[in-house]
Amino acid sequence: MGADKAKIVVGDQTYEVDIVTGTEGEKALDIGSLRGRSGLVTLDNGFGNTGSCRSSVTFLNGEKGVLKYRGIPIEELAQKSHFLEVAFLLIEGALPSREELDDFAQRIAKNSHLPEPFKKMMASFPQKMHPMGALSCGTVALSAFFPEGNPPDPSAEQRAKAITLLLGQMKAMIATYYRLRVGKELRDSDPGFDYSSDFFQMMFGEGDRDVDPEVAKALDTLLILHGDHEQNCSTSSVRMVGSGKANLFSSVASGINALWGPLHGGANEAVIDMLDEILADGGGYKKFLAKAKDKSDPFRLMGFGHRVYKNFDPRAKIIKGACDTVLSKLGVHDPVLDIAKGLEEEALKDDYFMERKLYPNVDFYSGIIYRALGIPTDFFTPMFVLGRLPGWLAQWKELREDPKMRIGRPRQIYMGKTDEAYVEMGVRPPKSEGP
Numbered sequence: 001m002g003a004d005k006a007k008i009v010v011g012d013q014t015y016e017v018d019i020v021t022g023t024e025g026e027k028a029l030d031i032g033s034l035r036g037r038s039g040l041v042t043l044d045n046g047f048g049n050t051g052s053c054r055s056s057v058t059f060l061n062g063e064k065g066v067l068k069y070r071g072i073p074i075e076e077l078a079q080k081s082h083f084l085e086v087a088f089l090l091i092e093g094a095l096p097s098r099e100e101l102d103d104f105a106q107r108i109a110k111n112s113h114l115p116e117p118f119k120k121m122m123a124s125f126p127q128k129m130h131p132m133g134a135l136s137c138g139t140v141a142l143s144a145f146f147p148e149g150n151p152p153d154p155s156a157e158q159r160a161k162a163i164t165l166l167l168g169q170m171k172a173m174i175a176t177y178y179r180l181r182v183g184k185e186l187r188d189s190d191p192g193f194d195y196s197s198d199f200f201q202m203m204f205g206e207g208d209r210d211v212d213p214e215v216a217k218a219l220d221t222l223l224i225l226h227g228d229h230e231q232n233c234s235t236s237s238v239r240m241v242g243s244g245k246a247n248l249f250s251s252v253a254s255g256i257n258a259l260w261g262p263l264h265g266g267a268n269e270a271v272i273d274m275l276d277e278i279l280a281d282g283g284g285y286k287k288f289l290a291k292a293k294d295k296s297d298p299f300r301l302m303g304f305g306h307r308v309y310k311n312f313d314p315r316a317k318i319i320k321g322a323c324d325t326v327l328s329k330l331g332v333h334d335p336v337l338d339i340a341k342g343l344e345e346e347a348l349k350d351d352y353f354m355e356r357k358l359y360p361n362v363d364f365y366s367g368i369i370y371r372a373l374g375i376p377t378d379f380f381t382p383m384f385v386l387g388r389l390p391g392w393l394a395q396w397k398e399l400r401e402d403p404k405m406r407i408g409r410p411r412q413i414y415m416g417k418t419d420e421a422y423v424e425m426g427v428r429p430p431k432s433e434g435p
């Protein structure tokens with residue numbers, strides 16, 4: 001990419017900076033030396049205009065609604081691939097050979113058994129602990145059970161071991177915590193199943209009944225669609241924590257904690273709660289659209305809007321289509337699907353939403369499928385964790401392989417008090433009389 005230049009003029013000073021051009025034509029001002037040369041920092045509330053890194057894992061074009069993993073369009077991967085192959089693609093940067101895929105799957109299968117003391121630890125969690133809290137605690141706790149995944153400077157082999165360990169353990173953790181919560185006998189991983197089917201039988205299996213292939217396929221497609229999404233809130237948290245050379249478990253746990261929020265991955269749970277609220281209110285969704293537009297009303301149309309997509313989220317389009325297919329194949333009729341479709345139809349005709357380019361995002365329809373598969377609402381975001389884990393791992397690996405990696409440490413502009421003196425307790429004015 002040509003090193004074009006840009007000029008930043010401040011008063012009578014001009015600072016020249018490089019323009020970096022990406023392989024998809026995106027351009028960025030490289031301001032890496034700006035403060036040293038000018039004393040200036042940049043401010044960008046929410047980082048909507050700030051690139052944190054160069055990455056080769058995932059490409060988004062929000063204006064066109066494009067999403068590619070390692071250059072391959074998400075639509076092709078959702079149709080032709082399966083989750084473990086996509087995980088390999090994200091983490092290793094290329095589609096695997098048959099031997100590579102079999103080896104990857106075997107290494108993950110071997111790591112899909114939780115240590116007995118670990119299960120006892122999960123069983124001791126408070127019954128009310130949200131599954132995302134259990135996953136966050138469990139992921140950090142894994143560092144105690146697998147110290148080899150801990151070094152601050154892991155070798156390539158240690159990174160590979162920790163990555164396949166987490167892919168196996170996360171699947172087992174989610175299923176195990178579910179069965180502990182519902183008081184069912186725990187089920188172990190069965191290497192005879194593929195990744196998604198094994199997860200499903202660990203979570204819902206009774207006896208040796210096989211997993212419905214339609215269910216497994218629907219689950220597998222949802223996991224693919226959640227695989228990675230460039231520098232979103234949770235991935236940026238994984239990178240930030242990883243940049244301090246904290247171990248992989250604590251880096252991924254920070255991603256889980258960030259994803260929990262209802263503005264991020266927690267939205268899939270919030271969408272279903274919102275749709276159920278509308279259904280309970282009689283199903284009149286137009287009233288709720290008006291609430292979403294009313295600035296005095298805290299109600300937001302969960303599952304709508306996106307920091308990057310100013311067009312349809314390609315994942316939402318695929319999931320919406322899958323809703324009809326999966327629910328009819330499972331013989332499930334969920335009235336909230338009609339409400340969701342009605343909301344989308346109305347919003348896409350409404351100036352408020354169109355002026356702000358608010359479209360359904362990945363979370364708008366996903367919960368309807370999760371519910372049809374029997375997954376409880378508070379396990380929807382853990383499903384997002386399971387899907388996003390390969391993306392977090394790929395981004396963490398890319399960070400740690402970067403010889404130019406530096407600890408993340410943003411600057412600020414101070415807006416607080418200046419030149420204050422210490423005042424002894426006895427003579428401090430009461431707060432109401434403040435300075």
Ligand code: SDX
Nearest residue numbers: 229232263264265267292300301302303304305306307356
């Ligand atoms: C995910 O970043 C990623 O890639 C995330 C993700 C991934 O795969 O990792 O895609 C997953 O997190 C998807 C998003 C899930 N969150 C939700 O569905 C929650 C509802 N959506 C919003 O809260 C919001 O749209 C965000 C958080 C997604 C984006 O927030 P921004 O970019 O900060 O946008 P904003 O809040 O500044 O909104 C801009 C305008 C505002 O109105 P004005 O002040 O211009 O009048 O749009 C309005 C907002 O009030 N708006 C909404 C709205 N979303 C934005 N109004 C009503 N309902 C909404 N959902």
